Amino acid sequence: MWVSSGVVLGALIAVGTNVWADKETESVQQASNSIPLQELRAFVEVYERISTDYVDQVDDKQLLEGAISGMLSSLDPHSAYLPPVDAKEMEEHTRGEFGGLGMEVGMEDGFVKVISPIDDTPAQEAGMQAGDLIIKLGSEPVKGKTLSEAVKIMRGKPGTKLELTVVRKGEDAPLKVELTRAVIKVKSIKQRMLKDEIGYVRISQFQVRTGQDLLKAVDKLEQENGKPLAGLVLDLRNNPGGVLTAAVEVSDAFLNEGLIVYTEGRIRNSQMRFSAEDGDIMNGKPVVVLVNEGSASASEIVSGALQDQKRAIIAGRDTFGKGSVQTLMQLNNGAAMKMTTARYFTPSGRSIQAEGIVPDVEIDRLKVEKVEAKIERVKEKDLSGHLEGDEEKKVANGEKPSENEDGITEETAEILEKDFELSEAMRLVKTMILAQQLK
Incomplete structure (x- = not known):
C-alpha cells in the first residue's frame, strides 16, 4: 500500500512540477516577446556612441533625462517629463x-x-x-x-x-x-450683477477651491440682489481647465442628480465615474454657459455635463477639444512625469477629445466699437484739481457706485457695451426667464 501511495504521490509531484515549469516557461516567453529587445539594444548602442563619439563631452544624467523626455513627449502634446524644479512649479500652478x-x-x-x-x-x-x-x-x-x-x-x-x-x-x-x-x-472666480436680476460668474481656471468659491460668489450676488437670482451667466471663455474635482464640484452645484463625467483608461485607477448630489444652487433658474475656442479640459467637462443633462444653454463657439486626463506621478529623483492615462466622456458618452463641445447657440466673434467724435471733449472731471462729484466720493470711500436708469453701474454698462458675447448670453437668459414664466 505504501509503495502504491508513493508511486501515485511521485506521479502527482512530477505532473505538478511539469505544469509549473511549463507555465513559467510560457510566462518568460510572453515577457520576452513583449519587450522589444532589438530596439533596447539599439538604444544602448546609441547611448554608448553618443557618450564616446559625440564632439563634446555629454553629461550622462542630461542624456538620460533627454531620452526620458523624448519618450514621453512623443506620446501626445500633454505628456511630459518634469525635472525636480519643473515638478515644484507644476504644484504651484495647481495652487494658483x-x-x-x-x-x-x-x-x-x-x-x-x-x-x-x-x-x-x-x-x-x-x-x-x-x-x-x-x-x-x-x-x-x-x-x-x-x-x-x-x-x-x-x-x-x-x-x-x-x-x-x-x-x-x-x-x-x-x-x-x-x-x-x-x-x-490667479483668482479663479469673479462675480457681478448684470441687468434684470441676472448674475454673472466668471471662472478663469479650475483650482482646488473653485467649487467652494462658486457657492460663495452666488451667495454674494443674491445678497447684493436682495433675493434669489432670476438667472445666471457662467463665463468659461478662455478657461484652460485645471483640477478635475473642481470641475465636478462646479457641475454638481447646478444639478440635483445624474452623471457628470466618466473616464476610461487601461488601468483601474483611470476608470472613474462622478455623479451629482441633490442641491441646485440656482433652484432650476435659467443658466447660460459661455464658451469659446480657449475653453478646454475642465471647462469642457462642465459645459458637456450641463448640456447633456439639459440644465443649461451652451453659447459661444466650439471649445478646444482636450478630453484627456493627465496624471502627475512622482519619481524617486524628485522629478515627476505627467502622463495621459484616460479620456473624458460626457454623460451621454461623447468623447471630448479632439471634438470639443459644440454650443447650442453659436455667437460669432465680433468686436464692438463705439464711434467716437473726432475731437475729444474735455469734461470737468478731466480738469486737474476739480471738485469731487458724489460718485467720485463714493468710490473713494469704498461705497457701492450708483446705478443708471437701467439699474446697473456704469462699469457694468461699459462691459456689456464692449462684450458682445456677454450681452448675447444675457439676452438668452432673459428669454429663458420669460419662457419659464409663460409655462
Whole structure:
C-alpha cells in the first residue's frame, strides 16, 4: 500500500512540477516577446556612441533625462517629463500662484501653442489669443525645444521683458508681442450683477477651491440682489481647465442628480465615474454657459455635463477639444512625469477629445466699437484739481457706485457695451426667464 501511495504521490509531484515549469516557461516567453529587445539594444548602442563619439563631452544624467523626455513627449502634446524644479512649479500652478507670463500652453508641430491667456495677466493684457503659435522666444527659435524648456524661458524674474514672435490665424505676417513677466496670482472666480436680476460668474481656471468659491460668489450676488437670482451667466471663455474635482464640484452645484463625467483608461485607477448630489444652487433658474475656442479640459467637462443633462444653454463657439486626463506621478529623483492615462466622456458618452463641445447657440466673434467724435471733449472731471462729484466720493470711500436708469453701474454698462458675447448670453437668459414664466 505504501509503495502504491508513493508511486501515485511521485506521479502527482512530477505532473505538478511539469505544469509549473511549463507555465513559467510560457510566462518568460510572453515577457520576452513583449519587450522589444532589438530596439533596447539599439538604444544602448546609441547611448554608448553618443557618450564616446559625440564632439563634446555629454553629461550622462542630461542624456538620460533627454531620452526620458523624448519618450514621453512623443506620446501626445500633454505628456511630459518634469525635472525636480519643473515638478515644484507644476504644484504651484495647481495652487494658483506662480511666476511667468500668464497663459496655458501646449505643443503643436514643434511650436508652443497658446491654449488660452489667463485673466488679469501680462499675456491677456498684451492681447495674446487662444490658438496663437509662438515660434520664437526672444531671439531663440522654439523649434527643437521641449515644452518644459520653452516654459522655463517664459518664466523669469518679475519685471523683466520677453518678446514673443507669434503666428496668428488671419494675419499675413508673424507678430511681435512684448510681455513683462509678473508674479501670477490667479483668482479663479469673479462675480457681478448684470441687468434684470441676472448674475454673472466668471471662472478663469479650475483650482482646488473653485467649487467652494462658486457657492460663495452666488451667495454674494443674491445678497447684493436682495433675493434669489432670476438667472445666471457662467463665463468659461478662455478657461484652460485645471483640477478635475473642481470641475465636478462646479457641475454638481447646478444639478440635483445624474452623471457628470466618466473616464476610461487601461488601468483601474483611470476608470472613474462622478455623479451629482441633490442641491441646485440656482433652484432650476435659467443658466447660460459661455464658451469659446480657449475653453478646454475642465471647462469642457462642465459645459458637456450641463448640456447633456439639459440644465443649461451652451453659447459661444466650439471649445478646444482636450478630453484627456493627465496624471502627475512622482519619481524617486524628485522629478515627476505627467502622463495621459484616460479620456473624458460626457454623460451621454461623447468623447471630448479632439471634438470639443459644440454650443447650442453659436455667437460669432465680433468686436464692438463705439464711434467716437473726432475731437475729444474735455469734461470737468478731466480738469486737474476739480471738485469731487458724489460718485467720485463714493468710490473713494469704498461705497457701492450708483446705478443708471437701467439699474446697473456704469462699469457694468461699459462691459456689456464692449462684450458682445456677454450681452448675447444675457439676452438668452432673459428669454429663458420669460419662457419659464409663460409655462
